[in-house]
Amino acid sequence: MAQLRLALNQIDSTVGDLEGNAAAVLRWTRHSVEQGAHLVAFPEMMLTGYPVEDLALRRSFVEASRTAVRDLARRLADEGLGEVPVVVGYLDRCAQDRPRYGQPAGAPQNAAAVLHRGEIVLTFAKHHLPNYGVFDEFRYFVPGDTMPVIRVHGVDVALAICEDLWQEGGRVPAARGAGAGLLLSVNASPYERDKDDTRLELVRKRAQEAGCTTAYLAKTGGQDELVFDGDSIVVDAGGRVLARAPQFEQCCVVLDLDLPAAAATPPSGTVDDGLRVEHRVLSAEPLAPYEPQATGSEAPRMEDDEEIYTALVVGLRAYAAKNGFSSVLIGLSGGIDSALTAALACDAVGAENVHCVAMPSRYSSEHSKEDAAELAERTGCNFRTVEIEPMFAAYMGSLELTGVAEENLQARLRGTLLMALSNQEGHIVLAPGNKSELAVGYSTLYGDAVGAYGPIKDVYKTNVFRLAEWRNRAAGEHGRTPPIPERSITKPPSAELAPGQVDTDSLPDYEVLDGILKRYVDGDQGAADIVEAGFDPETVRRVLRMTDRAEYKRRQYPPGTKISPKGFGKDRRLPITNGWREG
Numbered sequence: 001m002a003q004l005r006l007a008l009n010q011i012d013s014t015v016g017d018l019e020g021n022a023a024a025v026l027r028w029t030r031h032s033v034e035q036g037a038h039l040v041a042f043p044e045m046m047l048t049g050y051p052v053e054d055l056a057l058r059r060s061f062v063e064a065s066r067t068a069v070r071d072l073a074r075r076l077a078d079e080g081l082g083e084v085p086v087v088v089g090y091l092d093r094c095a096q097d098r099p100r101y102g103q104p105a106g107a108p109q110n111a112a113a114v115l116h117r118g119e120i121v122l123t124f125a126k127h128h129l130p131n132y133g134v135f136d137e138f139r140y141f142v143p144g145d146t147m148p149v150i151r152v153h154g155v156d157v158a159l160a161i162c163e164d165l166w167q168e169g170g171r172v173p174a175a176r177g178a179g180a181g182l183l184l185s186v187n188a189s190p191y192e193r194d195k196d197d198t199r200l201e202l203v204r205k206r207a208q209e210a211g212c213t214t215a216y217l218a219k220t221g222g223q224d225e226l227v228f229d230g231d232s233i234v235v236d237a238g239g240r241v242l243a244r245a246p247q248f249e250q251c252c253v254v255l256d257l258d259l260p261a262a263a264a265t266p267p268s269g270t271v272d273d274g275l276r277v278e279h280r281v282l283s284a285e286p287l288a289p290y291e292p293q294a295t296g297s298e299a300p301r302m303e304d305d306e307e308i309y310t311a312l313v314v315g316l317r318a319y320a321a322k323n324g325f326s327s328v329l330i331g332l333s334g335g336i337d338s339a340l341t342a343a344l345a346c347d348a349v350g351a352e353n354v355h356c357v358a359m360p361s362r363y364s365s366e367h368s369k370e371d372a373a374e375l376a377e378r379t380g381c382n383f384r385t386v387e388i389e390p391m392f393a394a395y396m397g398s399l400e401l402t403g404v405a406e407e408n409l410q411a412r413l414r415g416t417l418l419m420a421l422s423n424q425e426g427h428i429v430l431a432p433g434n435k436s437e438l439a440v441g442y443s444t445l446y447g448d449a450v451g452a453y454g455p456i457k458d459v460y461k462t463n464v465f466r467l468a469e470w471r472n473r474a475a476g477e478h479g480r481t482p483p484i485p486e487r488s489i490t491k492p493p494s495a496e497l498a499p500g501q502v503d504t505d506s507l508p509d510y511e512v513l514d515g516i517l518k519r520y521v522d523g524d525q526g527a528a529d530i531v532e533a534g535f536d537p538e539t540v541r542r543v544l545r546m547t548d549r550a551e552y553k554r555r556q557y558p559p560g561t562k563i564s565p566k567g568f569g570k571d572r573r574l575p576i577t578n579g580w581r582e583g
């Protein structure tokens with residue numbers, strides 16, 4: 001057996017910020033080396049950020065990434081960190097023509113490099129490319145066709161990139177074929193509810209298939225609609241967990257591993273899936289046995305509601321910070337959606353940076369005004385009131401509006417006021433629509449649908465209530481003031497755009513609505529399947545009609561944090577002009 005101290009840097013990076021990301025690699029490598037690491041790893045596409053989307057198609061960006069990785073190798077050595085191999089993800093281009101994929105030499109690749117003693121000693125590209133959900137990697141990349149293996153202190157370490165573990169075949173069996181003592185996978189795996197359980201099972205299964213200890217290094221942070229929850233995992237060949245990193249936190253997991261010593265003859269030739277072994281000897285001699293100090297620990301897991309709430313906080317915080325904003329603006333109605341949005345915002349950017357505006361109209365109830373003011377008092381966020389009545393009266397004096405036109409005018413006046421304050425004071429506007437409303441189009445275009453970011457756009461209304469209750473309960477358990485007024489949670493939801501209006505005038509009960517939507521939106525079921533599951537056929541027909549008709553509205557809605565396997569955005573792509581009607 002041989003020993004190896006592995007450092008997995010579970011950190012964030014920013015898309016396009018090559019300089020900032022390289023600086024982070026230097027900083028965290030220094031920390032890893034100070035911990036005595038023998039091998040240091042960073043997540044998938046660490047240098048460029050992930051996903052780079054169509055930046056991958058721009059030659060200038062590909063070249064800048066290639067230059068950045070070369071510079072990084074040199075800077076590591078210049079700063080005395082060159083002796084320890086560093087695995088870092090970046091964007092590369094393919095050296096050869098790849099006629100099988102219709103791609104000439106120079107096509108982009110999702111790659112990683114091994115940096116050692118000032119040089120790039122090995123590069124490799126992701127073999128399995130994900131092309132579903134939010135991923136479009138066949139649009140951008142040509143797959144790698146090698147099995148990269150590095151020998152570090154007498155251990156053969158096989159390398160892989162994210163999807164390489166998710167699909168059958170390829171680098172996992174190839175790692176066994178190459179006789180690896182460790183399989184190290186670098187990843188950027190977007191958060192989805194319950195995905196952590198799936199990942200753990202996956203890594204266990206793959207470790208058993210690879211026949212060696214497997215280290216799965218994940219990224220943290222947020223990028224547009226995606227949140228990366230970290231949760232790096234190391235398991236032994238039998239599937240036993242050796243270490244598990246905390247969720248959503250940046251950290252460096254340092255772990256002493258006892259691993260099989262490499263065979264005297266390095267692996268070579270072609271292994272599974274036609275992958276050609278590329279082997280580099282970085283340090284051939286196993287280390288003298290030492291007393292392991294860095295033993296693994298398993299960070300505690302968050303319960304479901306805490307995990308989702310944290311993902312929403314991380315997503316909003318990352319969006320604001322990475323786009324240069326420190327403050328947000330929210331229209332506070334006294335209802336549950338804007339209340340939850342405000343609570344999330346206070347947790348994401350600090351209550352002192354949250355600006356709330358109550359904009360009552362002639363139809364606003366006393367309790368709504370009180371509840372909005374109470375949330376501000378409970379959280380300590382900034383709060384003001386701007387009556388919309390004078391503007392509303394001015395419009396109504398010039399235009400004789402009735403019905404939905406009159407209702408929407410109120411929402412639009414609020415939207416215009418929010419955008420005016422955003423321009424004046426520099427806060428980004430948060431759109432408080434939830435997934436149920438977005439599905440059926442229950443919002444006013446250019447009204448309550450205005451904004452830069454929709455923190456709860458992937459949260460069904462029934463879960464909005466659950467998260468609000470969880471947040472208040474968590475505050476109570478920590479001896480803090482629950483942020484959300486009790487009445488905002490318990491009263492029947494209402495848009496208050498007409499006298500005595502409640503949501504259930506136009507929509508089924510949210511339990512029923514969400515039950516249907518989960519099947520239609522998330523499950524891609526047709527009308528017949530949903531009815532067969534026990535829902536009333538007429539209600540199903542109506543909900544599906546509303547959902548189909550609202551596609552145009554969703555396309556214009558701001559981006560917002562994805563927490564489900566099928567968020568509105570890249571996960572669910574439907575034509576706006578669409579003659580197909582279910583049932």
Ligand SMILES: Nc1ncnc2c1ncn2[C@@H]1O[C@H](COP(=O)(O)OP(=O)(O)OC[C@H]2O[C@@H]([n+]3cccc(C(=O)O)c3)[C@H](O)[C@@H]2O)[C@@H](O)[C@H]1O
Nearest residue numbers: 404407408411437441442443444445448494495497506552
């Ligand atoms: N396929 C298509 N492509 C592009 N545009 C399309 C379109 N179909 C309609 N349109 C246009 O869309 C516009 C209609 O949409 P819009 O003006 O938004 O209005 P609309 O969807 O007709 O009404 C808004 C609904 O949302 C409810 N609401 C409003 C505000 C807040 C809440 C809440 O509880 O949170 C609920 C309100 O009570 C009402 O039922 C029209 O200009 C129409 O021409």
Ligand SMILES: Nc1ncnc2c1ncn2[C@@H]1O[C@H](COP(=O)(O)OP(=O)(O)OP(=O)(O)O)[C@@H](O)[C@H]1O
Nearest residue numbers: 331332333335336337338358359360432448494495
């Ligand atoms: N009186 C108001 N003052 C400030 N903002 C308002 C007011 N009424 C509505 N809004 C804004 O418009 C959004 C849509 O609110 P509306 O009350 O129409 O429906 P909702 O989906 O039930 O939302 P909420 O639960 O926040 O009330 C609110 O979340 C809020 O941002």
Ligand SMILES: NC(=O)CC[C@H](N)C(=O)O
Nearest residue numbers: 130162163166188189190
């Ligand atoms: N970056 C990737 O290859 C991610 C794909 C993988 N299936 C995941 O969601 O984790």
